[in-house]
Amino acid sequence: FSFFFSLKGGLKSKLLLQECHFTWSLKDDFVLCDLLNRLEEQIQLECKEARVTRAYNSLGFVQYLYGNQQEALANLQKSVELAKEHYKDSDEVLIVTYGDLAWLHYHINEFSKCEEYLRELERICRKVSGRFTYTVEVLREKGWTFLKFSNKYSHAAKECFRQALEMNPDDSDLNAGYAIALYRTTKDTPDSSDSPTIKQLERAIELNPDDAVLLLLLALRMLNNRDKTFEPALKKVIVALRMSPENPHVIRYTAKFFRQLGNMDIAINLLEDALQATPNSAFIHHQLAMMHDEIQQYLDQCIYHLDRAISLKPSFVNAVADLALHHGQLGSFKADRLFEEAFKLAYNEKKHLQAVHFLCGQYQLYYKRSEPLAFQHFMQGLRLQPESELGKLCEDKLKTMMQHRIKWLKSPDDGMVCGIQGFIHEVKGEKLKAEEFYERECMHQCM
Known part of the structure; x- marks a missing residue:
């Protein structure tokens, strides 16, 4: 037994030095079933592309978290097989996958296999010693993993891509990742004529001219200054749709574009098409519910899509709060319970608390007729982030309620x-x- 524990402890100390999914602290900030659905969708979309190796690698890690060790092993081995096929003799692209395989064999007590992969990693390290490609490939996979797993990791992803681009500034894949990370972590104002995000999106499109998703992200960001850039933005959307008319991500972002323009019928039709290709997308179900709500029709469709979104992603805070408000509209007893759940999720997830306060304020004001509680929730929402869009909405609600109270009390x-x-x-x-x-x-x- 002492030899067993000594061997295990020695391997553990080596494993902790590896750069891979097992050492990136990825266990607590995402919903497994939602991530599994998105990775399987990604594999379908990218099955003929070299970058699909990343999706198989991440899927292997997710299967391990599920407790499916054999499925995890099969996906990691598939990642290795495809990497060798697409990248030939470039061992650097295997660094993260070999690290994951070493960890997986360690967890299932196959220590000899674990040692084999650690030796392979040592060989690669010696082979590429002094070359920046070792670090670049690790940062590449780490950045894309962070982008895929959770929005909480978007800032970390941005930093990975930034560091990698310092070493390889003309890499098309790294430029695309950095552009997406910037898009997720920044908000441009209408007068952001010199936006770093727009500049990086343009640079990424220059290096990836066939990437329809990048074109759509640029079109969406250009809408912030629609008086000047509406026509060129619309042209980019049309080009993107012609490039990839069946890609669900392209359809989804196109729908978002038309939703922001107020063309709800077009947006709904596009999202319903996307849902045919990706029926397990919690995001699309939530977007459809919000669009039906905005045009104030089909309340039953709103509730159906919100229920589906929550069943696919139980920690979807905004969807739970939106569903609570819709049940409040119906006078259903479920509303109070759902708001309690939304607040609990928001505190646990440490996000979207302001949105829950804003929605609960509306619930108390319009459906429970409780002015004091409505004031309380709008005030809490305003305190959290006074300058945000939701903060300003909370302030507007408070001012409107005060005006009504002054008029009533004279x-x-x-x-x-x-x-x-x-x-x-x-x-x-x-x-x-x-x-x-x-x-x-x-x-x-x-x-």
Whole structure:
């Protein structure tokens, strides 16, 4: 037994030094079933391309997390087979996969196999010693893995691609990854004429002229300044659709483009087409629900698509909160329970809490007729991020509610109104104005 534990401990210390899925802390920030569906979809789309090796590698890791060790092994071996086929003698592309295989054999107590892969990694390391390709290939796979697994990793992905591009600035694949990471982590304003994201998307398209998804991301970002760039943006959408008319990602982003223009019928038709190709996409179900809601028809379709989105991705915070609001619209007892679940998820996931407060505020205001609770949720939402789009919506709701209260009470010095006005000034950093309204609130309460 002492030899067994000594061997295992020695291997573990070597394994922890490897760059692979097992050492990238990927276990807690994604939903396995949703990720599994997206990886299987990616394999179908990229089955004839060299980069499909990455999808098989990630799928192997996800199968390991599911406890399916043989399926994990089969997918990792498939990744190795395809890498050798597509990349010939380029051992560097196998670094991450060999690391994953070493870890997998370690976990199933096949220590001799584990040692074999560790020796292979040592051989590759010696072979490429002093060449930047070792680091570039690791950063490449790490960046794409972060992009695929969760939006929480988008900033980390951006940093991986940035570092890799410093060593290989003209790599088309790295430029595409960096462009997508920038798109996810930045928000341009209408006057962002010198946007780094737009510049990087243009650079990536120059190096990947047949990538329809990049064209659509650029078109979407150009809509921020639609008065000047609408026509060129629309032309890019048409070109992208002609390039890849059956790619569900292309259809999805095209639908988003038309949704932002207010053309809901076109957007819904496109997303329904995309759903035929990817019926297990939680994102598409959620988008369809929101579009039916925006045109204020087919409430049953909204609820159906939201239910499907949540069944495919149970931690989909926004979908749970949206479903809660729709059940509130129906007067259903399910609304309260769903909002409780949405708040719990938002706190656990550490995201979308502001959106849940905003939606719950609407629920309390319009369907529960509870003005104090509505005020409370809009105030909480505003406090979280005053300058965000949702923060401004919360502020607008508070101001509208105050105006109605003043009109009803015929008193601008109402204690609740003064307190909320003081709060709005406080979160904006306007201390003197906040103190003035808080004093008026106190005077009203003392009367």
